[in-house]
Structure formats: C-alpha cells, structure tokens
Amino acid sequence: MDLTYTDEEEEFRARLREWLGGVLPALGPKPSPGDWPGRRAYDTGWQRRLYDAGYGDVHWGASPTTRLIFLEETEKAGAPYVGANFVGLLHAGPTIAAEGTAEQRARWLTPILSGQEVWCQGFSEPEAGSDLAALRTRARRDGDAYVISGSKIWTSHAEVADWCELLVRTDSAAPKHRGISWLAMPMDAPGITVRPLRTLAGSTEFAEMFLDEVRVPAGNRVGAENDGWRVTMVTLSFERGTAFVGEVVACRRVLGELAAHARKSGRWDDAVLRRELALLAAEFSGLWRLTQWNVSEAQVSGGVPGVGGSVFKLRYSHARQRLYDVAARVLGGAGALDTGQEWTLDRLSSLSYTIAAGTSQIQRNIVAERILGLPKGGK
Amino acid sequence: MHFQLTEEQRALRDGTRELLAGRFGRDALRAAVDAPRLDRALWRELGSAGLFALCLPEAAGGVGLGLPEAVVVFEEVGRALVPGPLVATFLAAGEVPGAASGEAVVTAPYGGLLPWRDAADVVRGDAAGAEPLASVDPLTPLYRLPGAGPTPWRATLLYAAEQLGSAGRTLEMAVQHARDREQFGQPVGGFQAVKHLCAEMLVRVEVARAAVYAAAVTRDPVEVAAAELLADEAAVQGARDCLQVHGGMGFTWEADVHLHLKRAWVRAELGGSARDAEETLAASL
Ligand SMILES: Cc1cc2nc3c(=O)[nH]c(=O)nc-3n(C[C@H](O)[C@H](O)[C@H](O)COP(=O)(O)OP(=O)(O)OC[C@H]3O[C@@H](n4cnc5c(N)ncnc54)[C@H](O)[C@@H]3O)c2cc1C
Numbered sequence: 001m002d003l004t005y006t007d008e009e010e011e012f013r014a015r016l017r018e019w020l021g022g023v024l025p026a027l028g029p030k031p032s033p034g035d036w037p038g039r040r041a042y043d044t045g046w047q048r049r050l051y052d053a054g055y056g057d058v059h060w061g062a063s064p065t066t067r068l069i070f071l072e073e074t075e076k077a078g079a080p081y082v083g084a085n086f087v088g089l090l091h092a093g094p095t096i097a098a099e100g101t102a103e104q105r106a107r108w109l110t111p112i113l114s115g116q117e118v119w120c121q122g123f124s125e126p127e128a129g130s131d132l133a134a135l136r137t138r139a140r141r142d143g144d145a146y147v148i149s150g151s152k153i154w155t156s157h158a159e160v161a162d163w164c165e166l167l168v169r170t171d172s173a174a175p176k177h178r179g180i181s182w183l184a185m186p187m188d189a190p191g192i193t194v195r196p197l198r199t200l201a202g203s204t205e206f207a208e209m210f211l212d213e214v215r216v217p218a219g220n221r222v223g224a225e226n227d228g229w230r231v232t233m234v235t236l237s238f239e240r241g242t243a244f245v246g247e248v249v250a251c252r253r254v255l256g257e258l259a260a261h262a263r264k265s266g267r268w269d270d271a272v273l274r275r276e277l278a279l280l281a282a283e284f285s286g287l288w289r290l291t292q293w294n295v296s297e298a299q300v301s302g303g304v305p306g307v308g309g310s311v312f313k314l315r316y317s318h319a320r321q322r323l324y325d326v327a328a329r330v331l332g333g334a335g336a337l338d339t340g341q342e343w344t345l346d347r348l349s350s351l352s353y354t355i356a357a358g359t360s361q362i363q364r365n366i367v368a369e370r371i372l373g374l375p376k377g378g379k
Numbered sequence: 380m381h382f383q384l385t386e387e388q389r390a391l392r393d394g395t396r397e398l399l400a401g402r403f404g405r406d407a408l409r410a411a412v413d414a415p416r417l418d419r420a421l422w423r424e425l426g427s428a429g430l431f432a433l434c435l436p437e438a439a440g441g442v443g444l445g446l447p448e449a450v451v452v453f454e455e456v457g458r459a460l461v462p463g464p465l466v467a468t469f470l471a472a473g474e475v476p477g478a479a480s481g482e483a484v485v486t487a488p489y490g491g492l493l494p495w496r497d498a499a500d501v502v503r504g505d506a507a508g509a510e511p512l513a514s515v516d517p518l519t520p521l522y523r524l525p526g527a528g529p530t531p532w533r534a535t536l537l538y539a540a541e542q543l544g545s546a547g548r549t550l551e552m553a554v555q556h557a558r559d560r561e562q563f564g565q566p567v568g569g570f571q572a573v574k575h576l577c578a579e580m581l582v583r584v585e586v587a588r589a590a591v592y593a594a595a596v597t598r599d600p601v602e603v604a605a606a607e608l609l610a611d612e613a614a615v616q617g618a619r620d621c622l623q624v625h626g627g628m629g630f631t632w633e634a635d636v637h638l639h640l641k642r643a644w645v646r647a648e649l650g651g652s653a654r655d656a657e658e659t660l661a662a663s664l
Contacts, residue, residue, distance in 0.1 A: 001388060001447040002381045003596050009380075065380055259664030278657035281664055282590075282605035289382075289589035289602075296382035308585075315582050361571075367581055368574035372554050375569035 003292065005065065013069050019053055020077040030080070033203040033345075040118060040160040043083030047115030056113035059089050060097040064298040068291070071246035076253070081246055084157055088112040088119035090243040092165040095182075095235045100222050108163070108184065120161035122152040122185070122209060123232070130362050132167070133176045133229060137211060139168035139183070141218070146170070146183065148191075148214045154356075158194045158207040161187050165235065166216075171226050180228035182235070184220040191215075201348040202339070239357050240309035244316055245291055251323055252284045254343075258323075258330045267330060276326050283319045287312070307370050314363040317353035324350045382592070388451050391444075395455040398428055403459050405635070412517050412638065417463050417484060417498035426481015430456075430465075431472045439473055446533070450540040450595040457541030457614075457646075458548040460638055462518040464495045466537045466649075467503065475501050489534055489649045491527035494519050504528070516641040530651035532603050538650030539591050539606045542614035542643060546587060549614075549621035549639050550580045556625050567624070576620045580613075587613035601663040604656035611653065614643035 005013070027046070031038030050056060058070040075081070082089045093112045096104055111117035128135040137150025148168055155164070164185045171179030185192075191214035196204035223231035259277055262268040294308050324347035328336035335341055339348075354360045368374045384392065402421060403411075411418070425431065433449050435441020449469070456465055464486035468478050477483030477500070486499040493509050496502060497520065509522035530538075554577055557568030567573050587609040594606040618640035622629035629636050647653070 001384060001592050001596055003593065005380055256664055259661070274661045275657050277664060278660035279608065281601075281660040282608045282656075283586075285602060285605040285660075286586040286590040286609045289593040290586055292380065292593075293382050293585075293589045296380050299380070300383065311582050311585050314578070315586055361575070364575040364578035365571070367578035368568075372550075372577055372581060374554065374557060374574050374577060375566050377569060 005069070009065055009069060012066060013073055016055070016070065016073050017077070020074065020079055023049060023053075024077055024079055027080075033201075036160050036204070040084045043080060043085060044115035044118065046080045046083070047085065047089070047113070051114040056110075059113070060094045060109075064295045068245060068295045072249050075246045075249040081250070084160055085112065085115070085118045086243070087121045087156065087161075087165065088117065088163070091235050091238040092119040092121070092163070092184075094238040095165070095231065096184075096222060098234055099182075099231050103219075104184075104222060117162040118157065118160055119163045119165060120155050120158045120187070122155050122158075122164045122166040124154045125151060126153050130359060132232070133180065135167055135169060135180065137166075137168050138172065139170050139181065139216075141170070142215075144218050145215045146181075146218060146221075148183075148185070148211050148216060150211050152209040152211070154197075154206045155194075155209045156206045158187070158209055159196055159204065163187060164209075167228055167232060170228075174226060177229045179226055180232065181225050182222045182228040182231040183216050184222065185214065185216050186220075189214050189216065199349075200351065201345055236358065237305045237307075237309055240305075240313040240363075243357075244313065245295075247320070248284060248287050248291055248316065251320060252288065254323060254327070254346075255280055255284060258327055258343075262330050265330075265332070267332065273326070273329055276322075276329070280319070280323055280326060283322070287316055287319060290315075307366060310358075310363045310366045311371070313357065314360055314367065317360065320353050321350045382589075384451065388448060391448055392451045392455060395428075395430075395452050396458070399455055399459040399461065403461055408460055408635070408638070411462055415462070415517055415520070417495060419484075421461075422463060422468075422484060423481040425461075425465075426479065431469050431481055432479040433469070435473045435479055441473065441479060445595075446536070446598065447592065447595045449537060450591060453537045453540035454544035454547070454591075457544030460518065460545070460635075460642055464499060466534050466541075467494075469537065470531065470533055471501070471503060475503065487534075488524050488528050489530040490651055491524050492645075492648055493522040493524060494645075494649065496520070496522050514645070516638075516645045518638065519642065519645050521645070527652060529655075530649065532598075532600060534649070535607050535651045535656075536591070536594055536603050538646045539587075539594070539603075539610035542610035542646055542650070543584070543587050543591050545639050545643055545646075546580070546584045546610070546613035546617040549617045549636065550577070550584055552636065553577055553580060553617075553621040553624040556628075560626070573624055576624060580617050580620050583609075583613040583617060600659060604659040607650055607656045608653060608660075611643070611647040611650070615640070615647060618643050 031042050058067050096108050125135050139146040139148045164187055166183045166185045168181055168183055169179050170181040191212040193210040195208045197206055199205050267273055290312055298305050327343040328347055331341055338344055369376050429442045432441040433444050437443035467487040468485040471485040472479035475485050478485050483500045484498060485501045486495045487503040488506050493506050508525045512521050512523045514521040557573050558566050560567050590606040590609045594602040622636045625634055625636055628634050
C-alpha cells in the first residue's frame with residue numbers, strides 16, 4: 001500500500017510541469033465545436049508539440065505510472081486533452097503497439113504520436129451495437145487485399161480521420177465471435193462515404209459510414225484472420241480501462257470550480273447543494289484512488305488492462321452525469337438552460353457516457369459474468 | 380507506487396482471516412447471537428495474536444506496524460463480524476494498561492453512542508448521562524449519550540475498514556446464493572436483475588477499498604471523510620442488496636444477512652456523523 005512515486009517519476013513530473021508552464025500561455029484559443037478542420041489542426045498541433053518535446057511515447061511504451069503522471073499534470077495545467085485523435089492515441093495505437101507486427105508498428109505508431117494521422121473507430125453497426133459480435137460488414141479476400149462492403153454507425157470523428165480501426169466479418173460460416181478480423185482502413189480509399197450525424201449537443205461528433213467494395217491490403221490486418229474478436233477485446237480494454245484517467249482529474253477541477261461559483265453566488269448556503277458537492281468530492285476522490293489502484297496493477301501485470309476497467313467505467317460514467325447535474329443546480333434555473341455556458345454543453349455530452357464504449361447494462365453484465373462468475377447469458 | 384498489498388500485508392490478511400475463521404467462525408457467531416456476551420478468552424487470544432498492539436512500537440512491546448496494516452486487519456474483523464469494542468481497545472493500546480495484550484476491554488463514546496459499556500473494564504472519555512437503549516444489533520449493546528461527541532479520525536478509519544470487510548463478505552454471500560438458488564429452472568444469478576445488483580455491489584466495494592486504503596496511507600482528513608462515506612455506503616447498501624438476493628431467506632433471523640446490515644448501521648454511527656464528513660469534504664473544495 002504505497003502511493004509514493006520514484007525519484008525518476010517525480011523528476012518527470014517536475015520537468016513536464018515546467019515545460020507546460022512555458023508553452024501553455026502561448027497556446028491559441030480553442031476552436032468552436034462546429035469547426036472540425038480547426039479542431040483537428042488544434043489537437044494535432046498540440047500533439048506535435050508534445051512529440052517534439054519528447055513526450056510522444058507516454059501513451060504506450062512508457063510505464064503506466066509515467067502515463068498517469070502525464071495525464072494528471074497536463075489536465076491540471078489545463079492543457080488540451082487528446083481531442084480529435086482520441087481513438088488513435090488511446091485505443092487504436094495501444095492495440096497496434098500490443099498486437100501489431102514490427103512493420104505495422106513502424107508504419108502507424110509514429111504518425112499518431114507526432115500528430116500527423118488521426119484515427120477513428122468503425123466497430124458499431126446499425127444491427128450490431130451492444131451485440132458487437134453480430135457485425136455484418138463483409139470482407140472478401142481478393143488476392144492480397146480485402147474487398148469490404150457494409151455500413152458502420154456512430155463513428156466518432158470520421159470526418160477528419162485518416163485511418164479507421166475497422167471490424168469486418170471474414171468468415172460468415174463460423175460462429176459469430178470466430179469470423180471477425182481487425183483491419184486498418186485508410187479513410188481516403190475509394191468506396192467510403194461518410195455522412196455526419198448531429199448529436200443532441202448540436203455538433204457532429206460522429207457519423208455513418210458506408211463501405212462499397214472498399215479495397216484494403218491484407219497486410220493492414222492486425223492479428224490473425226478471424227482472430228479479430230480477441231484483438232477487439234484488447235482495444236476495448238484500453239478504451240474502458242485507461243482512456244478516462246485524465247477525465248477524472250478534469251472532473252475534480254470542475255468540482256472545485258463549481259464550489260467557487262456557488263460560494264460567489266450565495267448558493268453555497270444551501271445545505272442540500274453543499275451536501276451534493278461533498279458527496280461528489282468523496283466520489284471523485286475514490287475514483288482517483290481507484291485509478292491509481294488500476295494503474296498500479298497494470299504496472300505489475302504489464303500491458304493490457306484487465307476487466308477492472310469495466311468497474312471503473314461503470315462508476316465513472318454515472319459520477320460524471322451527476323457532476324453536471326449538480327453543475328446545473330449551481331448555475332441555477334436560467335443558467336442551466338443556457339448552452340452558452342460550458343457546463344450546460346458538458347451536461348449534454350455527459351449523457352453519452354453511459355452508452356458509448358459499452359452501455360452501463362453491458363458493463364454490469366461483464367462485471368457479473370467475468371469478475372463474479374455468475375452464469376452467462378441475459379434474461 | 381505499488382498501491383496493492385505487499386506480500387507481508389497479504390500474509391497478515393490471510394493469517395487474520397484464518398485465525399478468525401478458526402476462532403470465530405459461523406457457529407461461534409451464531410452462538411454469540413444466541414447468548415450475547417463479550418468473550419474474554421477470544422479477546423485475550425486476539426491480544427496475544429497482536430491485534431491490539433499492532434501499531435505500538437516494538438520498543439513498547441508492540442508489533443510496530445502502521446495504519447495500513449491496521450486497516451487490513453480491521454477489514455477482516457468486519458468480515459467476520461467479531462463483536463466487542465475492538466476499535467476503542469486498539470486505540471487504547473499503550474495508553475490503558477492491559478489494552479494491548481487483550482487483558483483489558485476498553486470502550487469509548489463515539490458519535491453519541493457508547494458500545495459495550497457493561498462488559499468493559501475501562502470507559503475512556505466522558506460518558507456522563509449515558510442511558511441504555513435496546514440496540515438493533517444483537518451483538519452490540521449500546522448506551523446513548525446526551526451529546527453527539529466527536530469520533531477520532533483513527534476510529535473513523537478503522538470503522539470504515541470494518542465496513543469494507545463487511546461489504547466484501549455480503550457480496551460473496553449474495554454471489555454464492557445467486558449461483559446456488561434455482562428458480563424457473565436456472566440459477567437466479569442468471570437473471571440480469573440479480574446480476575446487476577451483484578455487479579453494483581462489487582463496484583461499491585472496489586471504490587470503497589481504494590478510498591479506505593488511500594486514507595490509511597495519506598491520513599488526510601478529507602480522504603478519511605471520503606473513505607467513511609464510501610465505505611458506509613458499500614456496507615449498508617451491500618447488506619440490503621444481499622438481503623434482496625436472498626429472497627425470503629434474507630428476511631429471517633437465521634440468515635446472517637441481517638447481522639451485517641445491523642452492524643453496518645451501528646458502525647456508520649460510531650464512525651462519526653455523515654454530516655460532519657460531508658462538511659469536511661465541502662470545505663475542502
Ligand atoms: C457519443 C458516442 C460515440 C460513439 N463512438 C463510437 C465510435 O467511434 N465507434 C463505434 O464503433 N461506436 C461508437 N459508439 C457506439 C456505441 O459503442 C454504441 O452506441 C453502444 O455500444 C450501444 O449500442 P447501441 O447504440 O446499438 O444500443 P443497443 O445495443 O441497441 O442498446 C439499447 C439498449 O438496450 C440495452 N441492452 C442491449 N443489450 C443488452 C443486454 N444484453 N443486456 C442488457 N441490456 C442490453 C442497452 O444497455 C441499451 O440501454 C458511440 C456512441 C456514442 C453515444
């Protein structure tokens with residue numbers, strides 16, 4: 001039960017802090033949510049600066065603890081978060097690092113870290129959401145390429161992505177989990193149509209993607225043919241396990257801002273509101289320690305995070321929704337209805353947390369079946 | 380940062396669990412419920428095993444371990460529902476003669492309540508005006524005090540550790556029952572409504588564990604307050620969900636579920652008022 005960091009880790013923290021203190025003040029203003037080219041340029045530009053300063057390898061390669069410190073410090077300093085290349089940095093990249101060949105790692109990893117290439121995730125389909133393994137997008141082998149037809153949905157950031165981590169069915173005769181392959185699809189290949197979808201927050205964060213005889217080289221397959229479900233589990237464990245670390249720090253900062261706002265406006269005297277803020281403080285304090293617990297476990301086991309990520313994701317996504325519900329009360333009636341307020345927009349986007357990356361119901365199934373060993377299947 | 384238990388801490392946990400399983404297993408627990416009294420022989424055995432002297436320096440005849448180790452041990456005590464004023468006696472070690480060795484039973488008023496007054500040799504602190512009440516927990520006789528006095532933070536933390544142990548135990552009991560009990564031709568644990576109750580129990584235990592262990596390491600009053608609230612929730616809600624999973628059996632005197640729930644309610648009070656913890660957390664923002 002040790003929460004101290006090593007001397008090297010503390011040095012890393014101090015150097016990073018100093019560097020952030022130097023570069024952040026000169027950073028331009030964040031582009032508006034509707035300005036996708038601007039957002040891409042802003043987010044990848046920031047990634048490039050990190051890369052040039054020697055912080056490229058924190059997302060994989062570096063130890064889990066170093067990564068935790070990186071996410072903690074950048075968030076505390078108010079630096080941009082991973083943004084447009086969320087998928088590349090937090091799950092496609094780590095998957096390729098863990099499962100790709102040397103050639104694949106050499107091809108794809110550096111452009112992600114240096115902010116040159118952005119990835120999106122083509123997993124979900126209209127008929128395959130929670131039941132992801134029911135996916136139908138078909139890939140037929142033709143010489144040294146796959147020819148792909150089908151459709152994907154909810155593909156975040158598809159509009160600005162260069163690559164897509166794509167799940168396809170390579171054997172339709174096999175049981176549904178055994179006929180899937182994981183491919184890297186270049187988004188400029190002929191036959192891809194992207195139709196942006198507007199979210200309830202008003203902006204177009206995700207899209208529908210139609211694939212019509214799209215050719216993808218067989219060498220872009222990560223993992224063996226028909227072994228894609230196993231690779232998918234690796235991707236999902238990164239997506240659920242480590243992708244939210246920085247956000248917990250951000251939520252704790254927001255909580256402090258809510259308290260400051262409430263003190264100024266006089267709402268702090270409302271004992272009920274104060275209590276809700278206090279309970280959230282306990283909640284996020286516990287979630288931060290759980291994050292450290294999981295990181296510490298990953299440090300020992302090395303590599304891919306375990307199902308503990310589902311435990312964290314489940315609790316965190318609901319805590320985040322509670323946080324922004326309380327933010328609405330802090331803002332008060334009119335403020336809570338004003339989308340000019342950042343917290344109101346964040347409240348809207350928080351609604352996706354119990355759905356994206358596997359719904360809460362699915363996470364509960366996973367926790368019950370894989371951790372507690374209760375019988376599989378859902379009635 | 381190695382947040383997980385060290386090898387020594389795991390050995391301490393396993394050793395304590397084994398000792399308690401042998402000395403205060405289910406039969407002993409039920410016998411104690413039938414004839415509630417403080418078992419002096421058990422108390423002395425816990426003393427000679429070093430439970431009360433765990434954090435006393437070796438020079439003073441103690442085991443010389445830290446608060447994290449105490450938390451590991453009290454988690455086991457909570458799991459096993461060991462009766463008696465263990466927290467007060469533990470905190471009296473080195474200050475009240477006989478406490479460290481288990482010769483003396485020491486109690487103290489916490490959170491406006493005084494447990495085990497009649498069985499105790501020493502009452503530490505102001506217990507003036509204490510009035511007996513008919514305790515909801517068959518294994519914790521209680522007196523009520525006129526004022527709601529404070530609970531020292533170490534006691535709060537140790538009660539939180541007991542809550543954590545109890546929450547872990549009720550989760551195991553619920554999962555076991557969900558696997559064994561069949562209805563509609565299948566184990567009830569195959570039904571999602573039951574599965575999801577169990578999953579949420581586990582989530583609460585894991586969050587509470589991280590919070591309680593961290594508070595033992597940092598000793599930060601804000602983290603102690605967070606640990607208290609999260610562990611109380613894990614224990615109380617965990618026992619209730621366990622009861623629900625047990626169906627009619629859960630409502631019986633015979634099942635152990637109610638013992639966990641009632642003790643969790645009692646500990647939640649002894650460990651300090653939730654309102655104080657909330658104000659501590661709010662003030663930290
Ligand atoms: C903001 C956002 C971004 C996203 N980004 C991406 C992306 O980039 N790439 C991508 O591939 N996908 C993405 N998704 C898709 C996301 O993974 C799916 O929405 C999610 O897995 C749920 O699938 P579904 O929408 O089809 O809902 P459904 O599976 O149809 O679920 C409907 C309801 O039924 C419940 N349900 C379904 N099955 C069960 C069961 N077995 N037991 C209990 N309840 C069940 C669900 O919990 C839910 O409440 C994104 C989603 C959102 C909201």
